[in-house]
Amino acid sequence: MAKSASVDISRSLEWASIRRREKLEGKIKYECLHLKHIGTSGDRVEVQLSMISPSGTAYFHCTTCGTWMTEDMTYSYQQEWLTLMAGNAKATLEFVRKSRAKVAKLSKKLLRSGGPVKANS
Numbered sequence: 001m002a003k004s005a006s007v008d009i010s011r012s013l014e015w016a017s018i019r020r021r022e023k024l025e026g027k028i029k030y031e032c033l034h035l036k037h038i039g040t041s042g043d044r045v046e047v048q049l050s051m052i053s054p055s056g057t058a059y060f061h062c063t064t065c066g067t068w069m070t071e072d073m074t075y076s077y078q079q080e081w082l083t084l085m086a087g088n089a090k091a092t093l094e095f096v097r098k099s100r101a102k103v104a105k106l107s108k109k110l111l112r113s114g115g116p117v118k119a120n121s
Contacts, residue, residue, distance in 0.1 A: 021117045024110040025066075031102045032065035034077065038085070038096050047081045049074065064103065066116075 036050040051060035051074050060074045061067075069077070084092050110116065 017114060018117055021110060021113055021115070024106055024113065025116060028103055028106045028110065029065045029067050031099055031106065032062060032067065033096060033099050033103075034062045034064065034067065034069075035081070035096065036063070038081070038093065047078060047085060049078055 034049050034051055036048045038047050049060075050063045051069065052063060053060045053071075058071060060069045060071065062069070
């Protein structure tokens, strides 16, 4: 007795597309440095995180990748960047430029594949 299986190609393609977009979102979150501005002026180091805190919440949201952090995590993350910049600002700036280029490339790829995955998908 032979068993037959039916495959719905459109569902399979939709699932593959959603999975590919979820993987791209994960890569963007992994590569994102959560920085809006980083620079040096003379002997000063400037670091500005891309984290905002919506009204009435105790969490911060990265405007670049969508990651959520607590206030303590955000503060320690900022202090870590200040320490890195104080140690070797030139190498850190180069690392930031490369990481931003990776995030921009992944973001373009995500937009070409249909944009971010909706929460109710």
